[in-house]
Amino acid sequence: MPLSDSSIRAPIARKAEGADPYAWLQNRDTDEVLDYLKAENAWQEQQLGDQQALRESLFQEIKGRILETDLSLPSPWGPYLYYTRTTEGDEYGRHYRCARPADDSQTVDQRSEELLLDPNALANGGFFSLGAFSISPDHQRLAYSLDTTGEEVYQLFVKELSSGEVTSLPFEDCDGSMTWANDSQTLFFGELDDTHRPHTLYRYRLGNAAADLVFNEPDGRFFLHCYRTSSERQLVMSLDSKTTSEAWVLDAATPEQAFVCIAPRAEGHEYSVDHGLVDGTWSWLIRSNQHGINFALYHAAEKTSGVPDRTDWQTLIPHSDTVMLDGFSLNTTALTLSLREGGLPIVEVHPQGKAPYRVQLPDAAYNLYVQDTLEFDSDKIRLRYQSLNRPAQVRQLALATGDQLVLKETPVLGDFDADAYVSQRLWATSPDGTQVPISLVVKRELVGQSVPLYLYGYGAYGDSLDPWFSHARLSLLDRGVAFAIAHVRGGGELGEAWYRNGKQAYKTNTFTDFIACAEHLIAQQLTTAQQLVISGGSAGGLLIGAVVNQRPDLFKAAIAEVPFVDVLNTMLDPELPLTVTEYDEWGNPQEPEVYARIKAYAPYENVTAQDYPAMLVIAGYNDSRVQYWEAAKWVAKLRDHKTDDNLLLLKTELGAGHGGMSGRYQGLRDVALEYGFIFKVLQLA
Secondary structure, three states: OOOOOOOOOOOOOOOOOOOOOOHHHHOOOOHHHHHHHHHHHHHHHHHOHHHHHHHHHHHHHHHOOOOOOEEOOOEEEOOEEEEEEEOOOOOOOEEEEEEOOOOOOOOOOHHHOEEEEOHHHHHOOOOOEEEEEEEOOOOOEEEEEEEOOOOOOEEEEEEEOOOOOEEEOOOOOEEEEEEEOOOOOEEEEEEEOOOOOEEEEEEEEOOOOOOEEEEEOOOOOOEEEEEEOOOOOEEEEEEEOOOOEEEEEEEOOOOOOOOEEOOOOOOOOOEEEEEEEEOOEEEEEEEEOOOOOOOEEEEEEOOOOOOOOHHHOEEEEOOOOOOEEEEEEEOOOEEEEEEEEOOEEEEEEEEOOOOOEEOOOOOOOOEEEEEEOOOOOOOEEEEEEEEOOEEEEEEEEEOOOOOEEEEEEOOOOOOOOHHHEEEEEEEEEOOOOOEEEEEEEEEHHHOOOOOOEEEEEOOOOOOOOOOOOOOOOHHHHOOOOEEEEEOOEOEOOOOHHHHHOOOHHHOHHHHHHHHHHHHHHHHOOOOOHHHEEEEEEOHHHHHHHHHHHHOHHHOOEEEEEOOOOOHHHHHOOOOOOOOHHHHHHHOOOOOHHHHHHHHHHOOOOOOOOOOOOEEEEEEEOOOOOOOHHHHHHHHHHHHHHOOOOOOEEEEEEOOOEOOEOOOHHHHHHHHHHHHHHHHHHHOOO
16 A cells, blocks of 8 residues: 555655656556545545535535526527526526417417426436537437536437437447538537547438448547538538638538538638628638738638639738637627727627627626527627626627617625625736736725735636636635636737747746736735635646746645646657647647756646645546646645645545536535635635
């Protein structure tokens, strides 16, 4: 037994001979590895055992703010309204539809209500993740996919809605996608390769014993995805690496035909396509970076045979050096652009025959996106809007006029007043002079005071961490803990250049930006190093691992969820899931210069003999994106090297994957565990 008694002291992992003494933890399913992970779990439970009552109180407190029995906004499509209903005590919402009212209102008629899918019955108390949920164009069938392990490998099903008969499709290693052709008999689905990459597209006609191979992508950098266009007249097969794209299209009415390429891939050219009406003409719309990194929008009229050549693309929205074109949506009424400017999301509407306008919003820092374009011939769309102190709202936007109507605001039960909290936008200065935005929320009476502060960061893949509301976070704010987001480089908050300046050769900017944000908050006397807790997950866990190595004195505690901390060893192993696709983000360490660069910041490689903050590390045993052993090896090395007596805890969810345990109540208990750890370290009541 390589471990000490976990009831007395922390488990000590065996150190093997060789360059990586903890590589043995990669031996999945062996008794030695499982014993170690279970011992770490037991140590974590013992160390936080005095918090059982507090955690239960936090769980009940957070749950008490949530309206457990609720109805989503119905979405109209054809003769039905589609919606979900949550019920108190159930982990998952049930999926329903009802007849669409003759007056075209969105009032649910329970007399005609049909239960389409009940995830609670399907989960049966275990892990559950719903992949596809796709109604056939004739509304007669439901195609859905299930992951019951957390490994993100899905089983495919088709349900006949008239009879309730469910057929399990005889295919394995599926990515969970299911896309209908317009005949309502043909489905396209994706298959995963050995590295967990969606690489193959199949065509399946209901009732057949086998599926036909449509396309196989051999380049390990590219992910394959299939979807229906806004017009519902075309299917698109997109092939995307981190830096290059290629799209193939097919008339949805003729699924037996072959897909045709819109524009052959060219290294560095990223584009995406949709199909709709431009000035009354059926056209392709193409978002492309061919003339600038912030993307422009082009259109090309549909041809009777084949697809328009790239020389036929005409500029619809030109490239801007200061505004990022994040995406677009369209229907018969308007073209809607999703933009980023000054670190904030913007929705800009171009109505048919009218001047464009930008959607006006009440907060200085916020989260906004197009949630639902509704039907293609709709004159309205739905926006989802929220801020750090304002619960999520679904707003109906009349495209022609810009009028907004709040259709639904996520309820917060109990004594809640959004104005009791203040949301702010701050700016820190990184060592190279770059101004880095920070979003912060704190109780109004504590504005400007030095308080405990929870700082969150990510900074990878161009993903934007726009401010979001959290029912659970109120349990921090109401106890005097401020919450902040560091919008560091590597994310997409300030456009494509912001992303590119935080990846590959510039990755260390992500870490220096985060440290600068922490130092700014301390310099402004909003918190102190002894009150500062930091957190990040996945690639954000790499961020946390890097900054605690570089500036452990700056933080009192750190939380790392499914952290990508063994980045060098992972990127050296092309057989691991997703490694090859990640070369465009981190670089290929088979190249000596890249090897040295990654080794210089990789959290696992740079653990040293020094004091570290108190740390809580969370892993998922079935995680296919960040393997469980990254967290386990990191904690083992930290425990061997660190020179302090601060808490170092590892919790491995033995039945979960990258997203943690499924189910809304389990998620709340996980948050209660995290908050309890924070209160223990900060010695808050």
